[in-house]
Amino acid sequence: MPSQNSPIKVGILGATGTVGQRFIQLLAVHPYFTIHALGASSRSAGHEYSKIVKWKLGTEIPEHVKGMVVQECRPDANGFAECGVVFSGLDHDVAGEIEFAFRAAELVVFSNAKNYRRDPVVPLMVPLVNPSHLSVVNHQRTTLSPPTKKGYIVTNANCSTTGLVVPLYALEKAFGPLETVMVTTMQAISGAGYPGVSSLDIMDNVVPYIGSEEEKIEWETSKILGGVTSDGQGFDLHASDPIKISASCNRVPVIDGHTGCVSVKFKRHPPPSPEQVIQAFKDFRCEAQDLGVPSAPKRAIVYLDAPDRPQPRLDRDLENGACVSVGRVRPCPVLDVKFVCLIDNVRLGAATSSIMNAEIAVERGYIEA
Amino acid sequence: MPSQNSPIKVGILGATGTVGQRFIQLLAVHPYFTIHALGASSRSAGHEYSKIVKWKLGTEIPEHVKGMVVQECRPDANGFAECGVVFSGLDHDVAGEIEFAFRAAELVVFSNAKNYRRDPVVPLMVPLVNPSHLSVVNHQRTTLSPPTKKGYIVTNANCSTTGLVVPLYALEKAFGPLETVMVTTMQAISGAGYPGVSSLDIMDNVVPYIGSEEEKIEWETSKILGGVTSDGQGFDLHASDPIKISASCNRVPVIDGHTGCVSVKFKRHPPPSPEQVIQAFKDFRCEAQDLGVPSAPKRAIVYLDAPDRPQPRLDRDLENGACVSVGRVRPCPVLDVKFVCLIDNVRLGAATSSIMNAEIAVERGYIEA
Amino acid sequence: MPSQNSPIKVGILGATGTVGQRFIQLLAVHPYFTIHALGASSRSAGHEYSKIVKWKLGTEIPEHVKGMVVQECRPDANGFAECGVVFSGLDHDVAGEIEFAFRAAELVVFSNAKNYRRDPVVPLMVPLVNPSHLSVVNHQRTTLSPPTKKGYIVTNANCSTTGLVVPLYALEKAFGPLETVMVTTMQAISGAGYPGVSSLDIMDNVVPYIGSEEEKIEWETSKILGGVTSDGQGFDLHASDPIKISASCNRVPVIDGHTGCVSVKFKRHPPPSPEQVIQAFKDFRCEAQDLGVPSAPKRAIVYLDAPDRPQPRLDRDLENGACVSVGRVRPCPVLDVKFVCLIDNVRLGAATSSIMNAEIAVERGYIEA
Amino acid sequence: MPSQNSPIKVGILGATGTVGQRFIQLLAVHPYFTIHALGASSRSAGHEYSKIVKWKLGTEIPEHVKGMVVQECRPDANGFAECGVVFSGLDHDVAGEIEFAFRAAELVVFSNAKNYRRDPVVPLMVPLVNPSHLSVVNHQRTTLSPPTKKGYIVTNANCSTTGLVVPLYALEKAFGPLETVMVTTMQAISGAGYPGVSSLDIMDNVVPYIGSEEEKIEWETSKILGGVTSDGQGFDLHASDPIKISASCNRVPVIDGHTGCVSVKFKRHPPPSPEQVIQAFKDFRCEAQDLGVPSAPKRAIVYLDAPDRPQPRLDRDLENGACVSVGRVRPCPVLDVKFVCLIDNVRLGAATSSIMNAEIAVERGYIEA
Structure with a gap:
């Protein structure tokens, strides 16, 4: 199992937005997820996180995140390939395509966006309610063309x-x-x-x-x-x-x-x-x-x-x-x-749900440590 | 019918409270009701209205009301006897007794308080809905002991x-x-x-x-x-x-x-x-x-x-x-x-309802000009 | 002098914005200014005012303004040429050029924008303070190339x-x-x-x-x-x-x-x-x-x-x-x-100041009835 | 020195008020102060804390405080005599007499109330600014009649x-x-x-x-x-x-x-x-x-x-x-x-200041462990 000594690298898409900031705040103190890659719009890409974010939380930006260089939201951008999970706090107008591309690139996406919630093979998962839905990702992978080996999408609810x-x-x-x-x-x-x-x-x-x-x-x-x-x-x-x-x-x-x-x-x-x-x-x-x-x-x-x-x-x-x-x-x-x-609404209603969903997926073997 | 030249004098009970202030604001520009007596707690009685009210409305206290001397809420206090209607914005903890006394003293009370709303002979009247209920005041008078000739109570709704x-x-x-x-x-x-x-x-x-x-x-x-x-x-x-x-x-x-x-x-x-x-x-x-x-x-x-x-x-x-x-x-x-x-809630939900109820009562002959 | 029978037509630039809405609200009941032309962005131009404005005031859109067709903010757009005054509630990023063009087209502009406030020949006029500054518009006209006969700009303050x-x-x-x-x-x-x-x-x-x-x-x-x-x-x-x-x-x-x-x-x-x-x-x-x-x-x-x-x-x-x-x-x-x-801030701090400034200009003969 | 194993018992006066609740919230996790006695009005005295407080903080009432029985604010009430420090969050209308009595009973009072701030022998102490003022409590004790051996008052600032x-x-x-x-x-x-x-x-x-x-x-x-x-x-x-x-x-x-x-x-x-x-x-x-x-x-x-x-x-x-x-x-x-x-204003501006002042007093030997 993962631990602080054997952490799982995670990426965050939409890292400068409201939900993205919550992901960062919560994951910065997580026992085994470690923030490895931050994705945002091309306007922000290439800059240090603390330079371009309008941080709106009452806690400070975690020290080790301040200097991280923001990437474009592309699976081939620096760092995402090594991530065991990618959390998405993207706006729905861009989430559809980007999450699709990340999944196709064999990445595991836990998304807060609404785009795939009604997809018949994507779990709409509330961690305190229906973790059993997770198993459908096995079938999800086979429905893609080409089928993925690892990549899948799980969304949390509104x-x-x-x-x-x-x-x-x-x-x-x-x-x-x-x-x-x-x-x-x-x-x-x-x-x-x-x-x-x-x-x-x-x-x-x-x-x-x-x-x-x-x-x-x-x-x-x-x-x-x-x-x-x-x-x-x-x-x-x-x-x-x-x-x-x-x-x-x-x-x-x-x-x-x-x-x-x-x-x-x-x-x-x-x-x-x-x-x-x-x-x-x-x-x-x-x-x-x-x-x-x-x-x-x-x-x-x-x-x-x-x-x-x-x-x-x-x-x-x-x-x-x-x-x-x-x-x-x-x-x-x-x-x-x-x-x-x-x-x-910003924790269990958004970021905390995605993270807990991913923790369950780790526990169940759907995410590799 | 009443008019600016032939107005109907009105009293206001609870004149310093939130609803009382609205009564004053609205009645100060009324075509035929004219503010004649103000009642409040014994602590306020004897003082000029502008000296003891904490006026909370965005308009100024009407000029002619500023200097009016506040009375105790008793039917024999100066001025109430001449009133064609008495509007009550009293708190429910005192409204019951005071309104009872005013009615017994042959005064017509239109009340915003909740005390008599469930009384089987008191109209609970929303002016845009059930003015026909007004007719029950005829019977109300006969149920009192002693029966009143003029005095009755009408309430508006929550x-x-x-x-x-x-x-x-x-x-x-x-x-x-x-x-x-x-x-x-x-x-x-x-x-x-x-x-x-x-x-x-x-x-x-x-x-x-x-x-x-x-x-x-x-x-x-x-x-x-x-x-x-x-x-x-x-x-x-x-x-x-x-x-x-x-x-x-x-x-x-x-x-x-x-x-x-x-x-x-x-x-x-x-x-x-x-x-x-x-x-x-x-x-x-x-x-x-x-x-x-x-x-x-x-x-x-x-x-x-x-x-x-x-x-x-x-x-x-x-x-x-x-x-x-x-x-x-x-x-x-x-x-x-x-x-x-x-x-x-403070106009149609309170003071405006009482006033419109009284206007309907004037029109129907339940209040003497 | 102007009157309701002999009104002065006015235009409003930036008519859909916060200040523009206040201009409309206040001018709709003005004794002698009558709203004649509305200017807004090209996106709004050509549409009925009530269809494209996000009206944010607690009063309703004046009835006769609802159906007015919004124009582009150009002096040759329908209606502006007949206006005795044009009020500007434009954002500063576009106000400079547009107001310049209106003045050059011999229109009188009373602006709430900041662009010309520091101009050495433009009055920065607070109607309750310095109406005497208005006289400088005579000189302002001569400094333009070509000089204007009628057109000038007056701004009100922040x-x-x-x-x-x-x-x-x-x-x-x-x-x-x-x-x-x-x-x-x-x-x-x-x-x-x-x-x-x-x-x-x-x-x-x-x-x-x-x-x-x-x-x-x-x-x-x-x-x-x-x-x-x-x-x-x-x-x-x-x-x-x-x-x-x-x-x-x-x-x-x-x-x-x-x-x-x-x-x-x-x-x-x-x-x-x-x-x-x-x-x-x-x-x-x-x-x-x-x-x-x-x-x-x-x-x-x-x-x-x-x-x-x-x-x-x-x-x-x-x-x-x-x-x-x-x-x-x-x-x-x-x-x-x-x-x-x-x-x-939205009345004397903005629209009311512009309007009162223009009223003073009418009184002093700087605006033709 | 005090520690979790060798704690200092503390009392809180005004324990149900806004400042009192902050004292409880902060002291419940303190390394060496331990909440031992709660004082409030005689109306609250004799009841369990959780039954009579209107708790207004976003954290829960500390578990071990919930069931504590509230005392009257008298030095002889159950528990205060054993307290190394008594923190006061009392309203100024009662703080003067109560704090006086606690000091006379040889208790050390760190108060947030304004009553003694201008007293020429009472330190008005902001912990980040003037801890040196603490030394005046030695003289303070001698000015009382009878002089106290241990009891003194320190206030923090507005x-x-x-x-x-x-x-x-x-x-x-x-x-x-x-x-x-x-x-x-x-x-x-x-x-x-x-x-x-x-x-x-x-x-x-x-x-x-x-x-x-x-x-x-x-x-x-x-x-x-x-x-x-x-x-x-x-x-x-x-x-x-x-x-x-x-x-x-x-x-x-x-x-x-x-x-x-x-x-x-x-x-x-x-x-x-x-x-x-x-x-x-x-x-x-x-x-x-x-x-x-x-x-x-x-x-x-x-x-x-x-x-x-x-x-x-x-x-x-x-x-x-x-x-x-x-x-x-x-x-x-x-x-x-x-x-x-x-x-x-409720932490460094009130409760945190009192607590930090007391910590400094412990460190300097003005409070006995």
């Missing part, structure tokens, strides 16, 4: 989807399939990247629209909560028990942390009581925890008993941003039960 | 309820009864009064809980959307077609303007299409408009076609804060249709 | 400079020249245009730097407070009594309204007392008021006695945004006196 | 004063006495405690007034930057070189971190150049660092070269909130040099 599916998975695990889910999100500005949301648009305001976000939640949830098909070549999309999902997405003046107000209806009659639901959240344990991968949180779901929690400013740092916090479980007069959930 | 029932009423008027309503609100800080929400609680944050707000929405909606019983002595609470309502309420860092994400299901099958719903919102007209009372908006509902509207900062001033703005009508994968609504 | 020079002018008028001025500004995000400041940069933050803003304040103040040279051909830059000025500029999370903390030292010994300074602010009257031009505020300076005023959210709407509000006059342990001033 | 005096001390150390200091502060809401600033007062706003804050900065600075009198019995208040100081204080919508815009004039002629000033900030080292006390930052001043730094949201966490960050050194057209400084 940030607000991730915050939703973790508690939904806990519920399905404890009580069987859900029939209906309604969610209204209140999403942080950091979800839109940098410069992202103009301050004139969001100060003293709510914007009740985030382009294509509702569709992402409504679609991705079924892929993630569903299983692998029996032939191991794809995903069943929860098809035998289709879930009706309705999402309403809002941008609010919060820096980090997406909050969701969720109501659910179970297939099971009678449904579990609110007390049983609370217990299920408190008891929830997932495979990433059992595997003990380095970024796995101690508690995948933190259930908060106070009547006014979770709150983004107070709870987004729980478990170093790697959990979903949940509170306010109570009866829903329309469906069965409603509750509030919160995710740190 | 601010977030008001923002919801206007579009719901438009839908019921056009398409018949609703079966199910789900709403998630994102409510402004001004709804909590002053000092109200601590800045440490709400900056860069969402608080997914507002005490008893969800219950208010879930209960008040049926009283408002329902009719008067056939004997004219009470309210039917929409009982023949009960509506299932589920509300989730959140405080967000917005100064004024409550936003709601709403999904509805109609009794009618098939339900109206989104296009028909949009048209119903655009065509909506209500009795307050037909009566032409001074505070009635030109458009009771302003439907906004842009995909990202309504937004509190941009739309709360539409129609001088006396309308509900609505947008984003689209199919709901779970219920029938979903949309976004916005209300200025 | 928004934060404007907020500073109005109280400084009141002090110099009452007590003679100032020797030293120190100012620290806390400036609103709207000063940076749209999209302008990213929300990730300013929420829960202060940015202690605004590019070249300190230099503008330090330089423009002397031109504005100085007089016209004796030959009438330029400006004396307050040269006989040079003022030492030091500015520190900060961006803060405020939507509209620039606040300044100012300390001043007078040449006069002993200096006026704080009480005398307060009286001078309260007594201040300026030429724009004497002329009675339509946009002149009733009070050019509003002095606020409360110890914690002015505040941007509460005071920026005073006098419809056309005044400077001042408070907290008190002794300065280092210089003589310190105080706080506030300007609505 | 949060905004602390952010100012650290860079001023660096300048005086490098270049000799200052003649003049002008500072405008932009202070965070957390400086006002909880509930503190109402959100209605500060959202989209600046409040240019903080009660008695300007006087604190103007007075405290001289005590801190001055020395101990030659007889060791008091403080010289920088009297031989009096500094003229003018402060203007503002509240801004920032959660944590006070920013200051500072201009200074040196006695020395010619003054140091901006480059020399920058170098002095970069080279600055203080006694707390030399002593190597646990809370001492690696860098007491972090000089930031970027033109737009320091910024509260990005830089308040530098050195775990225990340093002052400085930037934008440049010439001042009025005085000599101006710059921007930033302090984490």
Whole structure:
């Protein structure tokens, strides 16, 4: 297994962006991934990282990254060939082609971009939910022309989807399939990247629209909560028990942390009581925890008993941003039960998910040490 | 009828509070209501208004109000006896007793407080929705001991309820009864009064809980959307077609303007299409408009076609804060249709509703000029 | 003189931008200026205004402007030739050439852009301070090649400079020249245009730097407070009594309204007392008021006695945004006196200044009715 | 010396307040201070800490503190007698009497309250500036009646004063006495405690007034930057070189971190150049660092070269909130040099200062292990 003495070199695509900066911040203190190559736009390529990044995090740029020379996002650029994993924080307008090229060059790509999420042979993987989907990369490789030996792509989910599916998975695990889910999100500005949301648009305001976000939640949830098909070549999309999902997405003046107000209806009659639901959240344990991968949180779901929690400013740092916090479980007069959930959209909602996904892949032998 | 030459004197209870200040701002330019008496706590009584108020509005204190001497909130305090209407912006912890005393003293009270909203003989009146409820005050007077000749109480609804029932009423008027309503609100800080929400609680944050707000929405909606019983002595609470309502309420860092994400299901099958719903919102007209009372908006509902509207900062001033703005009508994968609504919580959600209710009462002869 | 029956047609350059929108909002209700032509980038040209503008004001787009077809910013584009004045809200990167071309085409340009502010024959005019500078346009015309008959340019000052020079002018008028001025500004995000400041940069933050803003304040103040040279051909830059000025500029999370903390030292010994300074602010009257031009505020300076005023959210709407509000006059342990001033940066700090400047020019015969 | 195996028990007065919570957060991970007693109002006394605190920090309540029973703030309450130090985060309205009583009971009090700051025998100690003042506690004990053997009080400075005096001390150390200091502060809401600033007062706003804050900065600075009198019995208040100081204080919508815009004039002629000033900030080292006390930052001043730094949201966490960050050194057209400084007002500006002061006292033998 890898270790600090026997590390795995990693590359970061989109290293100067919001997600890229988080990758760097988190990987700089990782027990066995070591930052080896940074990719960004050709405008930045050739320059020292600290010279061209607009670093927006409250911690300093890791010392050994400051002087690294940024490369173009090409698999033949200096350093990528030696990488056991390449993390992608690229914008979707360029992610499609670049990630394709990296995979074709026999590189393993763990991506935060949306481009391949709906691809029928690419795992859409939330580390606290569906690590079993990883196995489909074996088939993925064979579908390419030419087939790859090592190269494949795994994506993580949209940030607000991730915050939703973790508690939904806990519920399905404890009580069987859900029939209906309604969610209204209140999403942080950091979800839109940098410069992202103009301050004139969001100060003293709510914007009740985030382009294509509702569709992402409504679609991705079924892929993630569903299983692998029996032939191991794809995903069943929860098809035998289709879930009706309705999402309403809002941008609010919060820096980090997406909050969701969720109501659910179970297939099971009678449904579990609110007390049983609370217990299920408190008891929830997932495979990433059992595997003990380095970024796995101690508690995948933190259930908060106070009547006014979770709150983004107070709870987004729980478990170093790697959990979903949940509170306010109570009866829903329309469906069965409603509750509030919160995710740190830039950590578990983005970079932390990619990294934990890769850690699971290492553990399972899908990434060579 | 009253006019600037033949005005109706009005009193304001809780004149130094957030709602009281709005009453003063709005009534200072009213065509026939003229501010005659100001009531506040005994600590403020005896002082000039401008000396003891912490005025928090962006307009100046009306010149003729500055020097008015504040009274205690007692019906025998100087000035109240001559008032044709007394508006109450009192806090609920004192509103119950004070409003009771004013009514007993043969004064007409239009209140923004919650105390009498569930009283079976007190109209819970949203001026753009249910002015017909006003007639029950005749019966209200007879139930008191001793019965009053003139004195009665009318309340307006909770601010977030008001923002919801206007579009719901438009839908019921056009398409018949609703079966199910789900709403998630994102409510402004001004709804909590002053000092109200601590800045440490709400900056860069969402608080997914507002005490008893969800219950208010879930209960008040049926009283408002329902009719008067056939004997004219009470309210039917929409009982023949009960509506299932589920509300989730959140405080967000917005100064004024409550936003709601709403999904509805109609009794009618098939339900109206989104296009028909949009048209119903655009065509909506209500009795307050037909009566032409001074505070009635030109458009009771302003439907906004842009995909990202309504937004509190941009739309709360539409129609001088006396309308509900609505947008984003689209199919709901779970219920029938979903949309976004916005209300200025301190105007139509509070002071403007009380004033417009009183204007309707003047027009209908329930207040003597 | 012009009137509603005999209006003056005006054009607006940069009509879709932040300042352009304010021009439209304010001019739509002007007693004698009537919006006749709108100029914007070639991308917008040819389209109806309401179709391409991202309208960001809390009032609706004026009805008759919605359908106006936007032109390119060329003097020969449809409509500009008939305009008695052209207002410019252009960005500085294009304002220089476009305004030059409009002037050469015999059009009168009142600009909010910075490009010509330091031009020795262009008035840098704050309507509440130095309307006498207007006379230099006569000489300006003769310096051009070829000289113009009608065309000239007048600029207004930087928004934060404007907020500073109005109280400084009141002090110099009452007590003679100032020797030293120190100012620290806390400036609103709207000063940076749209999209302008990213929300990730300013929420829960202060940015202690605004590019070249300190230099503008330090330089423009002397031109504005100085007089016209004796030959009438330029400006004396307050040269006989040079003022030492030091500015520190900060961006803060405020939507509209620039606040300044100012300390001043007078040449006069002993200096006026704080009480005398307060009286001078309260007594201040300026030429724009004497002329009675339509946009002149009733009070050019509003002095606020409360110890914690002015505040941007509460005071920026005073006098419809056309005044400077001042408070907290008190002794300065280092210089003589310190105080706080506030300007609505998008009205008196930008569009209102241009419009009031033009009104003065109409009154004085520099613009033909 | 104390250690984890041989710890010093500490008490915390005002344990439920904003500063008290920070004390708990910081002391819970301290190498040798161990939380032994918690004091709060009589309303809270007798209850478990986690039951009555409104915990407002983004980290969880330390596990072993949750169940601690809160005491009244009396020296004879359970636990205080065994404490080597008692930290006080009390409000000033009760701090005077309580701290007096604790000292009289032979307890050592390190206080964040303002009550004893101007006491001529109480050190006003900023750990990065004037640890030498500590020696005056010997004399302090003898002035009491009856004199104490062990008990004394040390206070730390006001949060905004602390952010100012650290860079001023660096300048005086490098270049000799200052003649003049002008500072405008932009202070965070957390400086006002909880509930503190109402959100209605500060959202989209600046409040240019903080009660008695300007006087604190103007007075405290001289005590801190001055020395101990030659007889060791008091403080010289920088009297031989009096500094003229003018402060203007503002509240801004920032959660944590006070920013200051500072201009200074040196006695020395010619003054140091901006480059020399920058170098002095970069080279600055203080006694707390030399002593190597646990809370001492690696860098007491972090000089930031970027033109737009320091910024509260990005830089308040530098050195775990225990340093002052400085930037934008440049010439001042009025005085000599101006710059921007930033302090984490709740850490170095409050709890961290008290703790580091106590660590220095341990190191110097003023607190018994």
